[in-house]
Amino acid sequence: MSEYILFYIVFLSQILLISFYYPRKIQHRIRYVFNTYPPSDYPKLYPKPFTDYERALRNYRNVNFFIVFAGLVILILLMTNAHDTDVHNAIAMGYFFVQMFPVLLLDISSIKEFKLMRNVRSQTTRQAELQPRRIFDFISPRLAGIAAITYIAFVLLIAWVNHFGFSWFGGYWNVVIVTLMNLLFAGVFLWHMYGKKLNPHQAYEDRIKQIKTIAKVLIYTSIAATVFGALSISLSALEIRHLLPIFLSMYFQLLAVIGLQAYRIDHINFEVYKRDPLVT
Amino acid sequence: MQIIIDIDDSVPLFAQLVSQIKEAVLSKKINPGDGLPSIRQLANDLELNNKTVAKAYRLLERDSVIQTRGYRGTFIHPDARANSTVDLNAWVMTKLGETIAKFRASGVTDSEIRIAFGNLMQNRNN
Numbered sequence: 001m002s003e004y005i006l007f008y009i010v011f012l013s014q015i016l017l018i019s020f021y022y023p024r025k026i027q028h029r030i031r032y033v034f035n036t037y038p039p040s041d042y043p044k045l046y047p048k049p050f051t052d053y054e055r056a057l058r059n060y061r062n063v064n065f066f067i068v069f070a071g072l073v074i075l076i077l078l079m080t081n082a083h084d085t086d087v088h089n090a091i092a093m094g095y096f097f098v099q100m101f102p103v104l105l106l107d108i109s110s111i112k113e114f115k116l117m118r119n120v121r122s123q124t125t126r127q128a129e130l131q132p133r134r135i136f137d138f139i140s141p142r143l144a145g146i147a148a149i150t151y152i153a154f155v156l157l158i159a160w161v162n163h164f165g166f167s168w169f170g171g172y173w174n175v176v177i178v179t180l181m182n183l184l185f186a187g188v189f190l191w192h193m194y195g196k197k198l199n200p201h202q203a204y205e206d207r208i209k210q211i212k213t214i215a216k217v218l219i220y221t222s223i224a225a226t227v228f229g230a231l232s233i234s235l236s237a238l239e240i241r242h243l244l245p246i247f248l249s250m251y252f253q254l255l256a257v258i259g260l261q262a263y264r265i266d267h268i269n270f271e272v273y274k275r276d277p278l279v280t
Numbered sequence: 281m282q283i284i285i286d287i288d289d290s291v292p293l294f295a296q297l298v299s300q301i302k303e304a305v306l307s308k309k310i311n312p313g314d315g316l317p318s319i320r321q322l323a324n325d326l327e328l329n330n331k332t333v334a335k336a337y338r339l340l341e342r343d344s345v346i347q348t349r350g351y352r353g354t355f356i357h358p359d360a361r362a363n364s365t366v367d368l369n370a371w372v373m374t375k376l377g378e379t380i381a382k383f384r385a386s387g388v389t390d391s392e393i394r395i396a397f398g399n400l401m402q403n404r405n406n
Binding site: 124128131194196197198 | 281282283284285286287288301310315316317318320322323324325326327328353366
């Protein structure tokens with residue numbers, strides 16, 4: 001019974017952290033940008049009418065508000081009805097995906113925004129640094145080593161647990177899934193490192209900082225996902241699987257904490273969005 | 281070291297790249313042994329076609345301004361500074377100009393020169 005109460009507390013924290021606290025932080029950051037870098041002085045930052053941005057911010061706030069409300073309703077329903085590990089697992093996971101929906105919308109709107117910026121750009125010059133970008137310019141060897149050791153430890157754990165022949169155990173499929181996730185992360189990282197610059201106005205130093213942030217977020221996520229995979233298998237093997245929903249919810253909150261790093265604005269050079277000087 | 285390409289300039293994009301890399305070598309902004317970005321990286325950063333950057337790199341490699349070391353990447357050639365002063369295009373123009381002037385002095389018409397030049401180039405290509 002006590003683990004259920006603990007799950008409700010952790011799930012409440014998941015609701016409030018991911019759909020209330022962090023969206024508020026992101027809204028504050030966006031509002032700060034609106035106020036400090038207004039369209040009159042930084043027109044390149046706003047390829048659309050300013051009212052569209054205000055509306056988008058309102059929609060973002062409303063969607064998150066609705067998700068918080070739905071989460072609280074789900075929590076009350078859980079507390080009054082279901083006491084089942086599988087149901088709690090499904091709720092924590094399903095709700096997390098719903099919570100990620102506004103973040104996905106935010107990312108899609110950013111990509112559309114950059115496309116608009118490219119289309120309205122009047123400059124005919126293109127700049128690039130004549131400097132090769134290499135993986136270890138962005139990832140510290142120590143962090144890469146930790147990620148590699150975590151992965152190897154996970155594979156060894158799977159190989160060891162495989163000997164016991166548990167009926168619930170997925171065997172080497174666990175390794176396949178974690179490997180595919182890491183390959184996907186590697187692809188995303190390489191795309192950011194070598195791929196097309198999405199924001200046409202972005203300063204080179206900002207791009208480097210952005211790639212570093214993305215690399216860190218991906219590596220931390222990879223480590224967290226691998227550790228969580230190992231933890232969930234260990235909990236099942238030790239027959240304390242009923243604690244899994246608590247760890248699952250905590251794991252999602254950890255992912256949100258890591259992911260928010262990608263939305264930092266303190267290192268951005270906004271001067272690049274100023275009006276071009278008039279050619280006389 | 282920054283490369284700036286003007287897409288509206290009458291100078292072809294690959295030629296802008298070649299001349300700017302040579303200028304950077306001559307002005308010691310990049311030194312022999314320094315690494316260069318991969319074709320894909322530079323093409324994406326400049327929003328150019330990969331083939332444009334590949335052509336510029338091919339010409340620079342032909343002139344021994346850069347050298348490709350397999351999977352390790354592309355680097356500035358040890359003799360890049362001396363080789364950057366050699367302009368093969370200007371040399372070809374000078375030599376051809378001298379030869380054409382000799383033909384004209386001997387009474388060969390422009391159309392005969394063009395046909396002969398075309399035939400020779402065709403034979404070489406075949």
